[in-house]
Amino acid sequence: MMRIEKSYFADERDDDLHEIGQPRQRADVLGHVTGITSFYADRNHEGMLHLKMVRSPHHHARIRSIDISAAAAHPGVRRVLLAADVPHNIYTILSFIGILPEDEPVLAFDKVRWMGEPVAAVLADSPRAAAEAVALVQVDYDPLPAIFDVEEAMQPGAPLVNEYHGQNWYAYDSGDARKVRLGDVAKGFAEADVVLEQRYQSSPIEQAPSETSGCVVVPDQNGRFTCYTGTQAMFFSLTNAAIILDVPESKLHFVGGTVGGGFGGKTDTVCEPIAILASMVTGQAISFQFNRHEEMQMSSPRAAERIYLKHGVMKDGRIVACEVRCYVDSGAYSRLSPYGTNKAAAHFPGPYTIPNVAIDAYCVYTNRTPSSAMRGFGCTIGDFALEVQMDKLARLIGMDPLEFRFINAYRDGDMKAHHQPTEGAALIECMQEAAKIAHWPVDPRFMAMSSRKGS
């Protein structure tokens, strides 16, 4: 059962919390256990059409031509949408707050840049007719060399993934990488007793919600469209749909908030704009639901990362230098990966005070599925690498891994790598409590430490 340990920082708290630490029922629990909770797909509409995407079978290819005649003539098919049908055929997740780059089409027209990229949207009376017609759309592709490795993608002569950028990486205002600098790492490594450099690599991770991504759109009679959606980012989706469709937001009524599992995977606006457009051009209700294959393969995962960590430590346990090179695999488009890479740069070198730090975090484009949000993206994989590295460093100098962390833990007033002083630190106290619960022997001098210096 949950226990709140109140002996730490007792003088900093009023202890007037009434909710924290108390079990409170979810407001929606009765609907959940009775099956009445309404998810986006839980509605039927007379004449509802089913949208299914034609997707690229190539990782990278030029589109020579698209022939929709056979698909459009297939029984049950109402319409096939192409890039030219989309009013503003550019998706940029944060363009509404002025954050670019506008590097991704809603429907591809000149090139496909990842396997699964949408090229056309088929609207049909039944899911079956839609699936049959998808197979009848003839796209003439000219395959191009593809690139799947972040470091190879940055080499001269690598195939160019995304022409918007002119290079296979995002250009930050600090240069090719998001850079963080503190002290003098060369001096730090020269002083160090031991230096360890390691390479860490993660795979893309799919959020895999039980409910697949999608939406149901119903045309109102007053020129408005109601969009029932499973999005986790209601206002991103509303505003992005309005931008892509070139209509005022007042023409769109978004209904959501009930999400059948998201974990970050329902943050991008990939279903609503095209489904609303489909409703606009047909006057019918539209259902667009990813199937399980699309959810696993086409929805944006957590980015794969490659991280090189180099630490210099003294035999007494102090880390004196840390150098990080981190490559975040954004896939073919940006979505939230330039932002995630920023977070990665800010998150290194972890909750440790190190006087000499140099961090270069690159957001790299490859011909893989675009990556985006997932639970702590930008930080989680870095934490994995950092904590494995901490254990290795402790072993190298023959020190207990927890005591090694006590020596280096950040405390209030310490300068972090990105030049912000530490405030409200509680790492030492968390480690003390964890050591007690786990019966992990720790030297009394560490158990007497505090995150508040001087106390």
Add this chain to the structure above:
Amino acid sequence: MSKVAVHFDLNGKARSEFVDGGATLLDLLRTRIGDMSPKAGCLQGSCGCCTVLIDGEPRLACITLAEDVQGREVETARGLPDGAGRLHPLQQAFIDGFATQCGFCTPGMLMAAKALLNRKPNPTRADVIDAISGNFCRCTGYAPIIDAILAAAEAGRAA
């Protein structure tokens, strides 16, 4: 496409429906009847979100033909409360045990659990784990769900 008449019981009530040949039980329940409690999580028989009972046995509605329930009894999560609207002990145990988060797997999970308790009112923890081994949950983790099913069995014994 030819239609087939299907007569069956849904949550204790006689139903007769015309279905398309090849339509699944999930299509019939959700699209024709409007019982949205079985969920379409994968449509390939792997996630368990569409679990219903047919003659008391757990079955995946997404890979069961609608015609196959001819003359049989089908139960869904919508039928779990009793005639007076009182929650089934499993539903109450899921509430009390914080065994639901997003709610998408919950109806299928409840039906898999009901099939178990029908068959074995005093299940072991291993029995419960086995009974829900075909049902994915991506939010709460399985421990609160297993605990809730065991608590419901306990409540059933006390009742």
